[in-house]
Amino acid sequence: GQQVMQIPQYQHVQEGEDFTTYCNSSTTLSNIQWYKQRPGGHPVFLIQLVKSGEVKKQKRLTFQFGEAKKNSSLHITATQTTDVGTYFCAASGTGTASKLTFGTGTRLQVTL
Amino acid sequence: DADVTQTPRNRITKTGKRIMLECSQTKGHDRMYWYRQDPGLGLRLIYYSFDVKDINKGEISDGYSVSRQAQAKFSLSLESAIPNQTALYFCATSDRDRNDNEQFFGPGTRLTVL
Numbered sequence: 001g002q003q004v005m006q007i008p009q010y011q012h013v014q015e016g017e018d019f020t021t022y023c024n025s026s027t028t029l030s031n032i033q034w035y036k037q038r039p040g041g042h043p044v045f046l047i048q049l050v051k052s053g054e055v056k057k058q059k060r061l062t063f064q065f066g067e068a069k070k071n072s073s074l075h076i077t078a079t080q081t082t083d084v085g086t087y088f089c090a091a092s093g094t095g096t097a098s099k100l101t102f103g104t105g106t107r108l109q110v111t112l
Numbered sequence: 113d114a115d116v117t118q119t120p121r122n123r124i125t126k127t128g129k130r131i132m133l134e135c136s137q138t139k140g141h142d143r144m145y146w147y148r149q150d151p152g153l154g155l156r157l158i159y160y161s162f163d164v165k166d167i168n169k170g171e172i173s174d175g176y177s178v179s180r181q182a183q184a185k186f187s188l189s190l191e192s193a194i195p196n197q198t199a200l201y202f203c204a205t206s207d208r209d210r211n212d213n214e215q216f217f218g219p220g221t222r223l224t225v226l
Contacts, residue, residue, distance in 0.1 A: 009152070033213065042202060042217040043155065088154060092213070100215065101171075102147075102155040 002027060004091045006103030013110055019076040021106035023089035030092040032065055032072045033100065038085045046074075079110045115139045116218035118203050124224045125193050133188045133221050135203030143206045144186040145215065146170075146178060148199040155202065161186055162208070193225040 031050045035043040049065035062075045086107045090100040147155040157170030159178040204215040
């Protein structure tokens, strides 16, 4: 089945530093989604990327979809303590837009 | 999201017991999913249903079964629970008419099998 690799597994930053998590697939993806899960909570949808090379921004968060539609990244500028949580990418293969394969997640810890 | 509810929220059971986890939604979505989450492994899809009469296996369906009793209800059963089914279980829904394919997750059920 489809596999989605996500790195790093864990990152600890000081507040104000930047953070990036990467997601890679060996197969071409139909689209990619990003979710955030706060400690003790459930995954919450952040965004979906569909087009090759697409870049979307949400305030301090920047999401990119690779030109070959096999990789994606989430970059947070100037992290805040409210960014703490685990970030998951979730990918759909071609023809299966609603069936997601989740990456293993990147746990972000932010300290003052 | 209070629109997707799961019961029970926590459950401790013994090896060999049958257990059912229930999921209900008031969002009117046609698509429902069951995932399990294990530390370091992310979320893995167990079963999914795109409509009341549609049931599909996910990547880890062995040892599990599901029932879609109505559009709003999707239950997950463990016929004979085993310790390696100890995990956090999430139900999710989505609407086929949404272009962004967003999935809405319930609060989760923490299951421990002794």
